[in-house]
Amino acid sequence: MTDKDTAPAPDVGRDFIRDIVEADLASGKHKSIVTRFPPEPNGYLHIGHAKSICLNFGVAEEFKGQCNLRFDDTNPAKEEQEFIDSIQADVRWLGFDWGKNLFYASDYFEQLYLWAEHLIQNGKAYVDDSTAAELSALRGTLTEPGKESPYRNRSAEENLDLFRRMRAGEFPNGARVLRAKIDMTSGNINLRDPVMYRILHEHHPRTGDKWCIYPNYDFAHGQSDSLEHVTHSVCTLEFEDHKPLYEWFLDNLPVPARPRQYEFARLNIGYTVLSKRFLTTLVKDNRVDGWDDPRMPTLAGLRRRGVPAAALRDFVRKVGVARANSTVDIQMYDHAVREHLNKSAPRRMGVLRPLKVVIENYPEGQVEELEAINNPDDPSAGTRKIPFGREIYVEQEDFMENPPKKFYRLSPGTEVRLRYAYLITCREAVKNAAGEVTELRCTYDPETRGGNAPDGRKVKATLHWVPAEQSLPAEIRVYNPLFTRPDPGANGDLFADINPESLEVLKDARVEPALADAEIGVAVQFERQGYFCADTDSNPGKLIFNRTIGLRDSYAKA
């Protein structure tokens, strides 16, 4: 293979992982590479996983290697089939394909068990009868070395007998563990005789009740990598301390291949939390409406909200891969989403908070069809017709009775354009007993059909609108950040920082008729408002839209 065959496209982001892979290929250390994405099926994937997925699958793709999807299913107490299924759906949605390379750590349980016996026979592992508390006390602290367990020097025969009886189910949960015999005085706590197996009388989603002892991460991960001939085992920074242990097992076992572990910094984003533990709590406590709640940073949530997979891939590419902890500005994510949606989303009109407008000089009962462009940047997207009549709705915030100087929209006496329709002039604001504006009386200029004045006069504002009669009622769900601060939990209480206004439901919105058959999950732009998609709860009898993201609004900012 030449450099030309293996070098990634020049426009793709480079990083230290890709540098290593490229060097390993160039030096002949590897003829081809194998990576893997190893999720634990104990929750849904979130945008942090997207970084890992794009990295592992992306590198494999760029260097013509292979990327396995391997479930790290070594803890049946937490893992479920639902998560195995959702993870596969999410990885596919993100745009990656593992082909035939779908594996489970549980596929290797028998081999791992045999390797455990191998270590026992070589005097490198022992069964410990200590309780969890005793183990913890013996482990020492960060600054003090640990102490050897009284069970540490059992004979290989006794250890083997005990371990086999553990497997046979003779002991209850927690009664004993199998530990590697390494070094209780190591500065690296992971080397202080780490646990390899624990007794867990649990039903496993894949192996059922076949096992009642399960290997833990450290005893499963490296060997699984080896069995799959993974060349580059890429994980996050917190596993760096585990690398010496990862290598100790590979060094002391007759494994078929020698993978190398490399670590990168996990993704953090302002105003959000990417912790499966926390997201699980949100779901279990019903603080959100499930894993795919559009407020969740899960791939399922983002998908339901209308975020295109390509935008996520692009976001992750722009963020880059490095070894320094960092927190990406949420606006970088917003930018990636808007950038994609601006190109792809058809334009429509929807009024979130309707204000009725009566066009006094427009003939009663008359309806005409006005032509609207579906995407100004893409002529091939075509046009559509929007009915127009004497009564329409505009956005409440597009009218002010006493406007400040830079307010270009409607106020008594001002003229504005209705997008693709006419120029109208506000004549009067009708109020209710409480003094609230309930209706606008306007006049239109019949000469301005389509939106242009024959005399060439200009108006500063173009407003979106919908016809009163033919528009459709819709519920619109507007999402705000799940947290009120960029660094949630920094004051010690994550829950205290949850944004009570993360969901805003607008029940009286009106949308143009073309939105009747909006495809679920596919965002369109409501002009001047943002991007919206039909929610999974939406149906022809009750339209429900999620706001994917708002448009930038330099007026609101000022």
Next chain:
RNA sequence: UGGGGAAUCGUCUAACGGUAGGACAGCGGACUCUGACUCCGCCAGUCUAGGUUCGAAUCCUAGUUCCCCAGCCA
């Protein structure tokens, strides 16, 4: 007082002893039938102190700050 990492514009990220560059954000302007988009311009950085070198973000020394590790989680 143990072990392991990391420090570059406000944020994310390049640089591999040779002009500190890009993206996001911000600010200013142009354009506009979306106060969107697009375009143009501006702002702004090598943790500190020494040293090596013609030349240091990069190499050396000493500090400082931040992150991770004491699950029978991953």
